[in-house]
Amino acid sequence: MSAAAARPLVTVQSLESDMATDGAAANSVPLPDVMRAAIRPDIVTFVHGQISKNARQPYAVSNRAGHQTSAESWGTGRAVSRIPRVAGGGTHRAGQGAFGNMCRGGRMFAPTKIWRRWHRQVNVTQKRHAVVSAIAASAVPSLVLARGHKIEEVPELPLVVSDAAEAVEKTSAALKVLKQIGAHPDAEKAKDSQAIRAGKGKARNRRYVSRKGPLVVYGNEGAKLVKAFRNIPGVEIAHVSRLNLLKLAPGGHLGRFVIWTKYAFEKLDSIYGTFDKVSEKKNGYVLPRAKMINADLARIINSDEVQSVVKPIKKEVKKAPLKKNPLKNLNVMLKLNPYAKAAKRMALLAEAQRVKAKQDKLDKKRKPITKIITYFCCLSMHLRFWVYLYFIGSLLLVSQSRASLMQPGWKLPCPVYLSHSVICLLQEEASAINSASKSWYKTMISDSDYTEFENFTKWLGASQ
Known part of the structure; x- marks a missing residue:
């Protein structure tokens, strides 16, 4: 060929x-x-x-198809759809839906017409x-x-x-x-x-x-x-x-x-x-x-006639500069604004001065801690300890009898095991607290080394 x-x-x-x-x-x-x-x-x-x-031949369904029956809707209130239903009785057809495209024996949706644009x-x-x-x-x-x-x-x-x-x-x-x-x-x-032929065409005069x-x-x-x-x-x-x-x-x-x-x-x-x-x-x-007599575009471009008049290939590659954010890069910001470094330093110094002034102001408002305040703090802690012991002793006396308390290894409600000597000490302290009145408070003061008023005044004067 x-x-x-x-x-x-x-x-x-x-x-x-x-x-x-x-x-x-x-x-x-x-x-x-x-x-x-x-x-x-x-x-x-x-x-x-x-x-x-x-060459198409028009086709359509009969305009009477699906409507050749006597049917009427039953209306609402009967717990069934409103589709028209076949009248009569004595057959399964009675009461069945009719006319609609969703019904058996009904018409199709949008029946085809022969006046389509074929x-x-x-x-x-x-x-x-x-x-x-x-x-x-x-x-x-x-x-x-x-x-x-x-x-x-x-x-x-x-x-x-x-x-x-x-x-x-x-x-x-x-x-x-x-x-x-x-x-x-x-x-x-x-x-x-x-x-x-595959399909129904074999039965429609198109067999092979x-x-x-x-x-x-x-x-x-x-x-x-x-x-x-x-x-x-x-x-x-x-x-x-x-x-x-x-x-x-x-x-x-x-x-x-x-x-x-x-x-x-x-x-x-x-x-x-x-x-x-x-x-x-x-x-x-x-x-x-x-449009083109010769469709081989690559041959036309690479031909000597075209290559002799076109510009030579540019071999120099110019790298595009990397754009940096001056708000995040200080060196780039200094190129744009040389005063940026001084301005940033002044802002930092001003912030430090503001923080220092605020701290000094708060320090002036705070009162100094004296020995009298320390004394009352210690006294309150001492009282708190003895009140706690009084509370524990009261609970022990009320909840248990003396005979049960005398048994060694008795178990408190809390997960703490007390020895026999500790239990006896708690019992004595609790009984002393119950019988004490004004003398109990004087005893507490004597334990704190402030029995005499002169000693207290001397200590107070020395601290001042």
């Missing part, structure tokens, strides 16, 4: 039945401009999806662009292979055969033609792929499905090859002036394997025009010009 589709001439494949003895010039035709048009899969997909809707109107120029893109894609071997066609034995693309193919009448002769040009494996692939084979395009009206090729599975036939996008790009996928007759191939320029000439058949139509 030859390589590029942008060559100026295309070889016409001769058949065994072709009796022409023309020279080399007669066996080649110039490549039409439509084969070099821009390939737009987006336009092809959109147009295919729109025009494929024009078909779509597509711009004529847009449809022509889609057909042109599909024709151009059929000349690219990679796209044809990607679509799944078996073209390994095909001599070249686009594949053009002599006009003798239009005179073929028998299907057996048509199969010989396919074998001569290397298109028979693709037809066999379509034949072997026939299978029963199969892959697509080659598309044969002829140019003369009433050509005999129509009856010869129409019975081969997967092979389709189309007239060059009535090319259909649904056949050129089945499913909206570019790359259909197309077999052209010489006469049909020569008529492409007159039907679709060129990049500079308006079409003769389609009023005012000119082929869409591509």
Whole structure:
């Protein structure tokens, strides 16, 4: 298979039945401009999806479906829903819900109508662009292979055969033609792929499905090859002036394997025009010009012509400075404000002076601790100790008898074990406290070494 589709001439494949003895010039035709048009899969997909809707048949449910029963709501107050219910009795149907889409035997929600907008109107120029893109894609071997066609034995693309193919009448002769040009494996692939359709379509006159084979395009009206090729599975036939996008790009996928007759191939320029000439058949139509003649952008940029005029590559890399916050970084703040260090120091000194002044003020308000205050503090602690002993002794006398208290190892309510000598001491102190009056207080004072008033006055005067 030859390589590029942008060559100026295309070889016409001769058949065994072709009796022409023309020279080399007669066996080649110039490549039409439509084969070099821009390939737009987006336009092809959109147009295919729109025009494929024009074959839809309207469908709808009956406008009486779900309402052919006598039913009326029971109203509120009966602990059941307000849905209409079938009247009557003597059957399970009586009392069942009706009419609603949630009811058995009821109508559907939003019943379908036949006046839906089934078909779509597509711009004529847009449809022509889609057909042109599909024709151009059929000349690219990679796209044809990607679509799944078996073209390994095909001599070249686009594949053009002599006009003798239009005179073929028998299907057996048509199969010989396919074998001569290397298109028979693709037809066999379509034949072997026939299978029963999945789903309900098999019962709706769409029982079998199969892959697509080659598309044969002829140019003369009433050509005999129509009856010869129409019975081969997967092979389709189309007239060059009535090319259909649904056949050129089945499913909206570019790359259909197309077999052209010489006469049909020569008529492409007159039907679709060129990049500079308006079409003769389609009023005012000119082929869409591509944005780029050469789509290899990397090759264009790296070419010597472009690299010789562009600026050289900048190898110097300038590192962006790291932005630092001057409110957190003192060195950055000093660059912006050299007085910031002195201001910060003055603020710290002022704060220290304020704290010191506050502390001095509090110290002046505090009164000094004298010996008389110390004496009363000690006296209060001494009294507190003896009162505590009095309280313990009272509890012991009230709760237990003297005989039980005399037993060694007696257990207090608290987890403390007292020896016999300690218990006797507590008993004596408690009895002394109970019998004491004013002499008890004098005894406490004598224990504190303040028995005589003179000694106390002397100590008080010495402390002052």
